[in-house]
Amino acid sequence: MRLVLASNNAKKLAELKALFDALPLDIVTQGSLGVAEAEEPHHTFIENALAKARHAAQAIGGAAIADDSGLCVDALGGLPGVASAHFASVELPAAEREVQRSVQDAANNALLLQRLQGATDRRAKFVSTLVALRSADDPEPLVAVGRWQGEIIEAPRGAGGFGYDPLMFIPALASSVAELDAATKNAHSHRALAAAQMVALMRSAWHLG
Template sequence: MRLVLASNNAKKLAELKALFAPLPLEIVAQGSLGVAEAEEPHHTFIENALAKARHAARATGGAAIADDSGLCVDALGGQPGVASAHFADVVLPVGEREVQRRVQDEANNALLLQRLQGRPDRRAKFVSTLVAIRSADDPEPLVAVGRWQGEILAAPRGAGGFGYDPLMFIPALGKSVADLDAATKNAHSHRALAAAQMLALMHESWHLG
């Protein structure tokens, strides 16, 4: 069964291919099929993930899966939430995408620390919402949510990862996400938790595996 990933992110594609390896699925990125990115106008992860999945399914005429994820901080009422990737309003330099992402990440982290200054509650979670549908009009989307609990540090720690990883401390592991090796991160992450749920849902509802 072919499953179109509603993303053009090569790292996300590779990660999901590995996570869904137990099932008889061929996961392909929508970009390889000439499908453009969908709009993400909603205020919740589930609405944006469903919109992206329906967009990909409608454009390709088959099954699709989408992920919408971000950081939710308790003291900020769940912000930055769906706006995690563009939390800070910053002018990006012209050039390579990786350079732009690094500038945006640094600005996002600086703004997060600013907003949390003087606040004793540092609890936060990384959230991943996966939505899979058999067709654009599927009345029964499969929905899986993974939540990775942690705390926001007072300063960045660790040289790995990206985004908010240097600020997200995982008490259960005693390290920031940026201090974790790739295998450990992929085994415990919010996306891994969501993928495990989705595997079970696909097995039960779609009779895969």
């Protein structure tokens, strides 16, 4: 079964392919099919994920999955939340998408550290909300949510991952997310937790696997 990922993020595609490898799915990005990204005007992960999944499903006339995820920091009232990817206002260079993403990530991390300067409560969580649809008109969207608890450290650690991974420290693993190898991250992450729920839902509701 082909499942279109409502994203053009190559790293997110690689993560989801690994997490869904137990199911007979061919996951491809919407960009590879010429589908433009959807608007994300909502204030919650679930609303944005549903909007993205429906947009992709409508465009390709088939099944789609969307992940809306981000970092929620307790001391900031849940921010950056749905604005995680564009937390900082930054002028991006005229370069390929991954270079732009790297510049944005660095700016986001710098702003987060600035906003938390002097804060004693540095608790945070990565949240991933997955929504899957068989079609744009599917009345029964599958919804799965994963939360990965940690805390924001005062300086980046590690060279792996993307986004806020270098600043998110997981006490149970004694490492920042950026210091984890791919296998460990895929076993413990917010996206892994949501994906495990989604695999179970697809098996029961879509009769896959």
